[in-house]
Amino acid sequence: MMLSLVVFGLVQASGAGGSVTGILRGTPRDLLETVIYLAPIGERGADLGSPDSLLIDQRGLRFWPRVVMVPTGGTVLFRNSDPILHNVFSPGVGPEFDLGTYPRPDFRPHTFQTAGVHVMLCHIHPEMAAYIVVVPGGQAGAVDERGRFRFDSVPPGAYQLVAWRPRRVPIRHDLVVAIGTATSVELDLSNAQRRR
Numbered sequence: 001m002m003l004s005l006v007v008f009g010l011v012q013a014s015g016a017g018g019s020v021t022g023i024l025r026g027t028p029r030d031l032l033e034t035v036i037y038l039a040p041i042g043e044r045g046a047d048l049g050s051p052d053s054l055l056i057d058q059r060g061l062r063f064w065p066r067v068v069m070v071p072t073g074g075t076v077l078f079r080n081s082d083p084i085l086h087n088v089f090s091p092g093v094g095p096e097f098d099l100g101t102y103p104r105p106d107f108r109p110h111t112f113q114t115a116g117v118h119v120m121l122c123h124i125h126p127e128m129a130a131y132i133v134v135v136p137g138g139q140a141g142a143v144d145e146r147g148r149f150r151f152d153s154v155p156p157g158a159y160q161l162v163a164w165r166p167r168r169v170p171i172r173h174d175l176v177v178a179i180g181t182a183t184s185v186e187l188d189l190s191n192a193q194r195r196r
């Protein structure tokens with residue numbers, strides 16, 4: 001099973017900054033479902049430019065990957081790779097939408113303008129679910145199979161580091177980045193409370 005969690009990478013504009021590295025402690029299942037991101041506190045974040053689009057596959061009656069993060073304005077392509085029909089719809093954080101029902105190998109895009117956690121579902125298979133975490137002005141990080149993550153060339157400023165996963169209260173950690181600083185953070189996912 002692929003354990004790389006976040007397939008979205010943001011290319012920072014060149015310039016001096018600091019780095020934030022760390023490790024998430026948790027079970028393999030915890031790590032598989034977690035996205036981590038840096039959200040600027042207060043002032044609007046640096047302009048991230050137009051993000052590349054990102055793919056979520058419907059395969060084996062599952063959305064894959066199940067959790068992804070995009071900045072505001074990011075586009076996700078939803079592809080059907082199963083030999084049966086699937087549908088894609090969101091009951092809505094912000095506008096509700098329905099991309100319709102379509103066969104393999106079709107795909108349809110959706111651009112996410114509203115920050116928040118968007119739940120994606122299939123009308124045909126109620127057990128299918130994916131989560132799109134839309135963050136304004138944020139930086140997405142990738143978590144490897146041992147829980148390590150890294151953000152480089154982070155512009156100076158105050159940030160909140162957030163580890164998010166479905167059905168849990170997000171773990172948040174405030175930090176300040178200055179030019180040339182290297183910040184290291186350890187977050188314990190087992191402390192995250194269940195959310196009803």
Ligand SMILES: [Cu+2]
Nearest residue numbers: 086087122125
């Ligand atoms: Cu389906």
